Amino acid sequence: MTVTIKDVAKHAQVSPSTVSRVIADNPRISPKTKEKVKEVMESLGYHPNFQARNLVIQKSQTLGIIMENSAALAFQNPFFPEVLRGISAAAHKSQFGLYLSTGATEEEIFEEVVAMTLGKRVDGVILLYSKIGDRVMEYLKNSGVPFSVVGRPYAQAETISYVDNDNVQIAKEVTDYLIGLGHRHIAFVGGTADYVVSLDRLKGYQQALTDAGLPFIQEYIAERNPMQSDEEGAIRRLMELPIRPTAIVTHDDLVAYEVISYLEDMKLSVPEDVSVIGFNNHAISEHLKPPLSSVDISIYELGVQAANLALEKILDETAAVRKVTVPARLIERGSCQQL
Incomplete structure (x- = not known):
């Protein structure tokens, strides 16, 4: 006999909507309730049908990752694989996948962002850069799509969730x-x-x-x-x-x-x-x-925090805008010497 979400709710003594929120890792559900519901799910052998759930709630369970230029160029810089490693780790905890931009020019990247958001291919976006007069950031800010930025926004930083070093x-x-x-x-x-x-x-x-x-x-x-x-x-x-x-x-x-x-x-x-x-x-x-x-500059941690900021907005539309500062430290080696 197939175990349903109602069976889990009954055994956990909560409502079916609470079980759904636990599955979505909603921050409004207490850790104690989450643990209790997950224990019941495991004991009953209940496995959420995320594909069916996503169709119902019109969610993709996917984060869009926007790089500053084409993937071919971006991955020549070790910063990007490392920040993506942090994003991937945080996304995995919330059972989200990643959708990487592939445009080769600013215009192609902008068009791709518009297409991925209007087409509901992603639930939120992470910008891996911040530049002056960026069309992508301006579009995301005006569209209402949940997003976060790696880097301090040049203008109206107080209205955008971002992570950066000082x-x-x-x-x-x-x-x-x-x-x-x-x-x-x-x-x-x-x-x-x-x-x-x-x-x-x-x-x-x-x-x-x-x-x-x-x-x-x-x-x-x-x-x-x-x-x-x-x-x-x-x-x-x-x-x-x-x-x-x-x-x-x-x-x-x-x-x-x-x-x-x-x-x-x-x-x-x-x-x-x-x-x-x-x-x-x-x-x-x-x-x-x-x-x-x-x-x-703790690149991995920049990625983790950027993902957390985007996920907060996706899972709770009322979540406050936040700025996260990741510490950095100087590593002294042999390329500098006392005069």
């Missing part, structure tokens, strides 16, 4: 660290200028210089520009300045790898001639020669 503070601490090593000529090689994380880290770098009574020198700033793609030329110009930098803060470890490679081509050694530091603490960074000093 990028201003950690960039300040990194620059303070180099100043403490005796460096007074410190360059900053940032990411693409319209991404909020790039702006925040540049701001932290500037704050550290100001607090230390050091001048902000525009020539010491290099930003990545995908349209120009002249990173090597930018580094060469830095090192050909009349007073060249003795240390470089880079946007992330991938940028640091490129910078170190360009410096080697110029016959400059790290850290003997130039100290270099990155962000993200990729697994390979500690195996470089010299091992790269880097900031561990």
